[in-house]
Amino acid sequence: MSGRAGVGKSTIAMLMGKRHERIERQKLGLPTDAPDVAPVLYLVVPPGSTPKMLMVAIARWIGLPVPRGWDAPTVMDHVVSVLKTLKTSMIIVDEVHNLKTNKSAGADAASTLKSFTERLDAAVIFCGIDLLDTDLLAGEMGRQIRARTKVYDIRTYSYGSAAARESWVELVAGMEALLPLAAHPVGSLTTPEMSDYLWNRTGGSIGSLCNLLGDAAINAIFTGTELVDRAGLDEVLLDQEAVRGQTDTPLSARMDTKQERGAV
Known part of the structure; x- marks a missing residue:
């Protein structure tokens, strides 16, 4: 989901996440506050993200301790294992425009995010500001991402009819x-x-x-x-x-x- 700042991308994504979580919990016969599952993962991409920063952000969201010596692949392995146990089936990645794929760290982080989402049987929603004009969808990495995504241009409601x-x-x-x-x-x-x-x-x-x-x-x-x-x-x-x-x-x-x- 792409659009200008403040148009409501995050609001839409979180409403979709809430609806998905409610439906999944009903399917599993679990109450809304049961800690046994987490159908939705919500991640805000930090500015200047590295692969490890991304994985640590996800680990913190699910309450997984990360020892100082773990590298990004190790953190990813543990995160994926926990999310499968929690039956996570939707991943919302917000502020994804912070991934600068024209820089080595940003390209590595985008590649890590791509690998992470491919290891889970989950729908992935990327939200960001004017994504078609950002580095994320440029270059070789951008072509790979474009080949796997559909872009929804979120605009304000009109009022002329x-x-x-x-x-x-x-x-x-x-x-x-x-x-x-x-x-x-x-x-x-x-x-x-x-x-x-x-x-x-x-x-x-x-x-x-x-x-x-x-x-x-x-x-x-x-x-x-x-x-x-x-x-x-x-x-x-x-x-x-x-x-x-x-x-x-x-x-x-x-x-x-x-x-x-x-x-x-």
């Missing part, structure tokens, strides 16, 4: 249903006025919408109101990428006006 607005409302409704608030009236965020407002605030970004509603919900819990409304949303400070795209004019109103002019 009735179908686009309907898709945006469905997204808002899905996130609203997840709000852990006792007094929040379900459906209050999907009215035309509020869906316009939310799109204007976030520019159609899934990540910005998630942060906006999440921060508003936290504030609602702390203040005791237990609901998200326009006043509470106005108090949330958003990321600068979303702020730069904000507008005060309702998008549905502008699109409807444009369509009327076209008809005339």
Whole structure:
């Protein structure tokens, strides 16, 4: 999954991971908090990664101690063994643009990651910023990675048609249903006025919408109101990428006006 910063790549990947983990635990007949399995592995690629840095990051995620004398292949052997025992079947690799394959350490790290994922019977999701323009998919190593992956270009939601607005409302409704608030009236965020407002605030970004509603919900819990409304949303400070795209004019109103002019 590729796209600009803040568009919601990590949010999408983690939602996919949560859904996959829930399904796999149900298949195995295990409760959601059972420590016997870990269907999903989530890894954030550190900047300037070396093969050992990558393997140690995974080992720490699963709680595997790494003796100082272990090299990257040894750590990988133990990590793979543990993940097979934990029945890991999905691997999410975030911030993968940090792998600089035009440098020897980065190329070695990418090769190690490729070997690691091939040793597990697991679906692999790579997330990163503008991956088609990064070193990761360039050169010989890049060709090997491209031959084994499909690129999904993650973009912001548009709002210029009735179908686009309907898709945006469905997204808002899905996130609203997840709000852990006792007094929040379900459906209050999907009215035309509020869906316009939310799109204007976030520019159609899934990540910005998630942060906006999440921060508003936290504030609602702390203040005791237990609901998200326009006043509470106005108090949330958003990321600068979303702020730069904000507008005060309702998008549905502008699109409807444009369509009327076209008809005339």
